[in-house]
Amino acid sequence: MTSTAIREIVQFDNVGLRYGTDREVLSDVSFTLFPGSFYFLTGASGAGKTSLLKLLYLAQRPSRGMIRMFGTDAITLPRDRLPGFRRRFGVVFQDFRLVAHLSAFDNVALPLRVAGVAERDLAKPVADMLEWVGLTERMHAQPAQLSGGEQQRVAIARAVIHRPEMLIADEPTGNVDPEMAIKLLRLFEALNRLGTTVVVATHDVHLLKKVPESLIMRLDKGRLSDPTGALRYPPRPRPRTSSSELED
């Protein structure tokens, strides 16, 4: 029991969320995320996937329940400690949330600049990441000059540039062609094999089959189903690989 508590990266216990005085959009949500696991969060549109992800990346406090992250109570976490936690995540927002007046390069470089990485040290990783997502030619373009798919790839590059401990992606393949979707999924898998916990919200059931070892979290009208109990117990450890896989 103790070892489980130490290994968990995120723990939700009877979490509920409501906006204002409306009905709860999430009810009695309980699950545990373990380091190095790959999770798909599925559910119909309006099931509460984005709300659950907002709780995960600390953009929202729950109305009730308990959330622990990296062994710390995330609900009572003081504001000044939130940035430190957020730097351990990478987030791909459903609406990309790119900074409109910054180029693709500067958008991808943003997490590194926020973390205080020197300008001379960020040029190469940002250029490499943009090359990986196929946007080298577009690195100076602003979001308004990029297509939806290109914006999504910039958002993904920004989310993974700092090798986060946990990657949270909200419909990350929604605007890209199938070939690019597979490529991005392989990037997520590569990160996962390096130890990053990955949570991908999607309504694309075909995507789930591409990662056979993934765990499925299914939301239905704000309630999480866990029929096999897989979300309460640690999965088998996945084989680790070197970081060179990311560069391949």
Add this chain to the structure above:
Amino acid sequence: MAFSLTPLRRRARDAELLPEGRLSGPMPWVIAIMVALTVIAAAAGLAFSNTARNASDDLAGGITVQIVNANPAQRDAQAQAVVDALRATPGVVEATLVSQDEVDKLIEPWLGKSASGDAGIPVPALVDARLRGGATGETLGGLRQMLHRVAPAARVDAQSSWLGPVFGAIDTLRWLSLALVGLLGSALAAAVLLAVRNALGSNRNTIEIVHLLGGTDAQIARIFQRAIGYDAGVGGVVGLALGLVVVLLMGQQFAALGAGLVSSGALGWTDWLLLALIPLIGVVLAMFTARQTVVRALRKML
């Protein structure tokens, strides 16, 4: 034609998180006007202070003795007796009889030439004296008693008492200048507050993204602080230049009057230094206001 000072802003990586011109707009010009008015008000306040201090120093120990006697011979004899008595009194630094020529010059603007003298209006003889320390009521009382014995027609007055209302007016103007400086400082802070709030609103999306990527309140506040700092710096230099030109022109105009009280308000090098510090104080005030505004607004966000 729209003209912006923003091209003068130094580029900084984190400051680029704010789109160019969003925060600036007319802000450097607003700051320039505020600083120019503050420089003028402060210069006026300093000049009034100097006038009051110099005049007060000059007049603090000064007394005037009038010998009011229609008989010229008696008047001159008593005047000389007053001078002798004063020179023999401990605590009196100097005592001089004001010459008839000087008295004539003093009354000439009102009574014309040849108003005094044997054929003219009898004018009191004047003795100017300077005491060590101030001319207090007690000192004056003692002098009056002593001089009454040698010159029954002598009237003793402290020079400072004549200019009491003038000093009062100067003091009021000095406080008024200080109040104006305070008001202009408050107006500058209010203008910065409004500009920063506006910028916070229009950049909310960017701020949220930076927050979600792990940016701290201090990092975000620093972006605004730096942006407003550049605006305040540019505006401050322009405002100082404008203000100094006005102060110099006014100084020349007052100097041309040649009046002693006015020229005693001339600014010294410490005053000029103080005026030069106003833009710097403006920059610090603007940056402090920007930081407080941003930090307070961010505290409302998760």
